[in-house]
Amino acid sequence: MMSKKIEEIAAAMVTPGKGILAADESSGTIKKRFDSINVDSTEDNRRDYRQMLFTSRSAMRKHISGVILFDETIRQKAANGKNLVDIIGAAGSIPGIKVDTGAKEFAGHPGEKVTEGLDGLRERLKEYHRLGARFAKWRAVIDIAEGLPTWGCIKANAHALARYAALCQEQRIVPIVEPEVLMDGPVASHNINRCAKVTEWVLNTVFAELYEARVRLEGMVLKPNMVIAGKNARTKAKPEQVAEQTVRCLKATVPASVPGIAFLSGGQSDIEATHHLSLMNAMGPFPWNLTFSYGRALQAAALKTWAGKPDNVAKAQEAFAHRAHMNGLATKGKWSKASEKRAA
Numbered sequence: 023m024m025s026k027k028i029e030e031i032a033a034a035m036v037t038p039g040k041g042i043l044a045a046d047e048s049s050g051t052i053k054k055r056f057d058s059i060n061v062d063s064t065e066d067n068r069r070d071y072r073q074m075l076f077t078s079r080s081a082m083r084k085h086i087s088g089v090i091l092f093d094e095t096i097r098q099k100a101a102n103g104k105n106l107v108d109i110i111g112a113a114g115s116i117p118g119i120k121v122d123t124g125a126k127e128f129a130g131h132p133g134e135k136v137t138e139g140l141d142g143l144r145e146r147l148k149e150y151h152r153l154g155a156r157f158a159k160w161r162a163v164i165d166i167a168e169g170l171p172t173w174g175c176i177k178a179n180a181h182a183l184a185r186y187a188a189l190c191q192e193q194r195i196v197p198i199v200e201p202e203v204l205m206d207g208p209v210a211s212h213n214i215n216r217c218a219k220v221t222e223w224v225l226n227t228v229f230a231e232l233y234e235a236r237v238r239l240e241g242m243v244l245k246p247n248m249v250i251a252g253k254n255a256r257t258k259a260k261p262e263q264v265a266e267q268t269v270r271c272l273k274a275t276v277p278a279s280v281p282g283i284a285f286l287s288g289g290q291s292d293i294e295a296t297h298h299l300s301l302m303n304a305m306g307p308f309p310w311n312l313t314f315s316y317g318r319a320l321q322a323a324a325l326k327t328w329a330g331k332p333d334n335v336a337k338a339q340e341a342f343a344h345r346a347h348m349n350g351l352a353t354k355g356k357w358s359k360a361s362e363k364r365a366a
């Protein structure tokens with residue numbers, strides 16, 4: 023893998039049938055996930071949980087093209103002394119790393135955030151490359167609320183994403199560019215049309231900034247939200263509307279030279295996230311591959327089944343393999359409710 027070009031790595035990340043496992047929950051987020059199953063968020067428990075996922079042989083081999091890790095995990099060893107990074111690589115999957123240092127309150131912009139982490143990023147990328155990472159992730163968050171988002175917030179976040187992406191490519195690391203328009207806004211008027219407008223505005227701004235930063239679009243992966251109604255919206259959109267509006271928005275904003283688009287799940291249920299992806303792929307072909315880079319929608323069932331108990335590892339791996347398989351079908355537009363039953 024050492025000599026692979028970033029274009030080849032980007033293409034491998036979005037191979038049809040496969041997608042990315044987002045296992046890069048920050049310390050705060052993984053604690054929330056563990057709280058939901060009454061497990062303490064200790065270093066060993068985090069290691070055991072992630073080791074369970076990465077040693078799911080069939081899921082990893084067949085359906086997981088890459089894994090996004092957190093700083094702690096890229097340095098961690100499995101219980102048998104092997105590096106977790108090597109376990110991922112041995113399964114034919116590519117290790118990646120979250121490199122932003124979080125979305126922080128944006129000065130002068132009440133209710134909005136800007137993602138930090140550019141200072142010293144070149145040196146950190148060098149180290150991550152040595153540790154085995156071949157792609158990276160940076161997540162910007164855009165809130166929809168009364169009077170939000172502001173242009174200032176979109177512009178600042180898009181600029182940071184572009185500077186990050188350029189630095190990654192300089193270090194032969196594929197940037198996952200993730201501008202997330204959040205689903206969980208407070209306003210009832212946050213319907214699918216509002217999400218479509220904001221997502222289009224954000225993606226247009228991001229690609230303008232990527233161009234100015236001289237980022238090679240062939241060597242990146244876009245990780246957007248789907249175009250979907252907010253959690254508190256008065257009206258929920260049908261799956262077909264989500265698929266149609268998302269594809270329309272991407273066609274209007276994402277250049278054809280981008281090899282792939284790997285969606286985040288953003289708070290959708292497992293089945294919703296799979297269903298939406300499958301409907302979209304059934305509408306293809308497109309100039310880019312459409313796949314998944316899910317956190318919650320890939321892990322929820324496995325996390326619950328595991329519940330912190332070594333005896334549950336095999337069953338939790340089955341749950342993870344099932345979800346990965348369903349999403350693998352969705353990358354080909356071949357998932358249906360019946361596939362859930364057949365596989366179960």
Ligand code: 13P
Nearest residue numbers: 044286287288316317318
């Ligand atoms: P979710 O799929 O849970 O939204 O997580 C994906 C991710 O990596 C967010 O940055």
